[in-house]
Amino acid sequence: MHNLPLWEALAETGIRIVNVRHEQTAGYAADGYARATGKLGVALVTTGPGAANTLGAVGEAMASAAPVLVVATDIPSMLKRPGVVRGVLHETSDQQAMFAPVTKGGFTVHRADQIGTTVHRAARLALQPQTGPVYLGIPTDYLREKSESREPPATPAEGVLDLPDLARAADLLSGARRPLIWAGGGALRAEAGEAIGRLAERLAAPVITTFAARGLLPLDHPCLAPNPVHSPEVGELWDEADVVLAIGTDFDGLMTQNWLMPQPPKLIAVNVDAEDAAKNYRPDITLVGDARRVVESLRPASRPGLPELTARLGSISRRVRQRIRDEDPQAADFLSTLEEVLPEDAVLVSDMCVAGYWVGGFHRVRGPRKLAYPMGWGTLGYGFPSSLGAAAAETGRVICVTGDGGFLYAVGDLATLAEEQLPVTVVVVDDGGYGMLRYDQEQEGLPHRGVDWDSPDFVGLARSFGVHADRVAGFGRAFRRLLSEFIESGEPNVLVVRAKLKPPLNTSPRWYRRQGR
Template identity: 70%
Template sequence: MEPRTGAEHLADALTELNVDMAFGLPGVHNLPVWEALAATDVRLVGVRHEQTAGYAADGYARATGRLGVAVVTTGPGAANTLAAVGEAQASGSPLVVIATDVPSTLRRPGVVRGVLHETSDQAAMFAPLTKGQFTVETAGDIAPALYRAARLALAPQSGPVYVGIPTDLLRQRAERAASVSDPVPAPGPVDLDGARRMIDAAARPLVWAGGGALRSGAGPAIGELAEKLAAPVLTTFAARGLLPLDHPCLAPNPVHAPEVGRLWDQADLVIGIGTDFDGLMTQNWLMPQPPALLTVNIDPVDAAKNYRPDLTLTGDATEVVTALADGLPARPGLGDVTAELRGIAARLRQRVRTEEPQAADLLSTLEEVLPTGTMLVTDMCVAGYWVGGFHRVPAPRQLAYPMGWGTLGFGFPAALGAAAGAGRTVCLTGDGGFLYGCGDLATLAQERLPVTVVVVDDGGYGMLRFDQDREGLPRRGVDLVTPDFLGLARSFGIRADHVKGFGRAFRRQLGQFVREEEPNLLVVDATLRPPLNTSPRWYRREQP
């Protein structure tokens, strides 16, 4: 049998890796990939910008827990993905970016000759933003490189990986090279006895669970541990939905509210699971060092980079927490903790209703009208901040919030990937952020993806406007001329409507749109005050 082409080796590898979905933009250098994938069951969704390919692959990975794949072309095409790759890295999304590079026969080491799309070192652009970079040198090396990239991307802590393929190798025929298995370090022993002694000595423990816990699937184990300890569980932005909403130990969000932040201040032991205690969650580390800190993390360096642990249990969150909880006696006081948390939740709901009634309406509508299993994707916008902080997420992988790197324009393209992988998705974006990727309304229409896009139109960058007003500065660069969003959507054949505010009309229209199989877009004229989880309103800055 004649050896297969490099592009066919690529398609074989993705099929063998059980990749069912990829997102990409065709270019003169990567057309053989499109041809090869057409002969497989891998669905290659064509988007209108390479950044969208990266965000869509990220959204797919967050919604499904599977590997996200972006296929882009050389030079500027690869460079266009970098913002999305940075967000995936900061949020721990397993992503492989497959980018072509200039033909190997035309490259001269150390010289940029002016080949179309040539850069001096394409892989180096990705080095600060990825777990690893692979550049293949022969057509037969393509499949082994993709295997290594996929394993690395999915291995905890998961993240993006770059694979560069000189374009001439895609049409070359070669025998497939042998795969290389990178060594996997064996887990070391963990000091469970030491951890249990810390727990025994604590009168008021608190569990702080992060994105690593969610990606590990550690929710049931953490729920059992928390019940045994009668300990509240705080979840980070990346861990929303880790525990069921009716779990007796689930604390309301966010920790940026003083009512919730006191749980940290009162704890004499914090158990941090799958988290690095980042600045966005801790108000740039204004939360005090706990009297005792026990951490569970796949990476002990990551666990210790912001707060000093007294003990770290290194390993997979599910395995370690399960072992830790095994044999622990149940403490009294679970009912008291549950009652305390319900009281906090009631006071927090009243705070939101008093501070920003429209946000309260938005949150209650989302909780009431979204069908079971709906994925919610937000952008960097004021409405998104309210949802990221306060929305009660009913299950894992039902909220994607770009507070890893904080990339404006994430919401809409990530929603495309989420919908392609998981079905009905609601995207909550602002008028400014939506314009970053509104051209992919074409993708939404072409693929008939089940996305409801909610564009909250406040006439510009509302968060930045708030900052300028707060400092007594004139408004500069924040008031925008925006298109007729309804006409724009309808020009692509997408149903669209418009309401004012988040009242009854919004509730009625959103409820109707999310029950439809087709994509649609809803514009909401509304201006919201930013919530407590945005940095200008962090309450600990105001403490003496």
């Protein structure tokens, strides 16, 4: 029984329920929906082990600031005894406490008439900047009780922006000789792209976007630096900057090569959380507030040099692309195919795999919320289940790039893909094992242990679920033709690519900044 009353109640609302085959998939799918839309993703799961199965997905949502609400049933209230685990089916000593390290906060309902208001409080907390996952536990017996409906609590009014350091920040930017804008996921979630683009042109400043901010600026914006900062050609922009304006970022280890990027001479941080802004690099000025509103309020003097900057960024881009072509022609073919065949509204979801690292680092993302990349927590198996939630959002066709290992985490949800007829093309790059770990062993001169296997027949497996599938060797013309056909078909499908790619520069074994250099 557990959460079955929720299904009955939701059936009367018209809210769509996507029935998945595993609780972790529910968590990842809610994350994918949230990233594709900016709205609340909701995962409904059952008691005890069902709730616990979501923890990996919830940890990724927390690290990537995805607004996810996990609604989990708990054992019946009349069977609980404070401080005692009695052995009730699915009982834990404190179910809410399991979620504490990986959520913004948690709620447990203590009376049936609290359910409505608690749902509103939990959803509001998840959506409040900085967004993130929230746990809500409801004892199963409360779901069968009737209570009076209540008005939801009022939404607090947005306060007046009053930042005394705005003028100091504007003066610092006005006097900069080589300003740089570093934009993170907080900038994208605040929809600050247009404001940042205008400010960048005013300052003639390059804009570097983090993994979470890909697509913040249009691809043809004159100030958009190519990805990623892990390429030495792009890293030079950071090294030479005399003033960095950091917007909506905490400068995590993956973007900064574990903080081997030097502290900039002057740093202005824009963040909803002053502590978050200062935990890795010391700001000279911190502007606390919504990224879009703060950036719109900055009024630095205009600087010349925009045409020269645009020309330089174009040169850097060509050098980075040539580097890719020289180092791994297959990766270059893969990236160029994605750029050529993906529709304008397509959402690209990648997993923790070598092909996914190429996507996260080097794919040219066409707009906000068009890339979901699990480099918050780095959870293998994220890609396929997250793509289900992104597709349910109906914002465009979803292309999932996953490895053979990651795909197997949630392969049972091919049933969901077929049942719901979700518009997803799954590209499974099969290199016969854990390619990244294999590379690590080779770099250390170690034999392969635990990283190689004989893959299953992925094509036959997908077809057994009623999902169209095919295979191809490498990323050449046949891949380009098949991927284009699969995307245009409008149906769910799986394309298996037998190929091995070299890890790109944005993976830690290949970072060019090293301790002691």
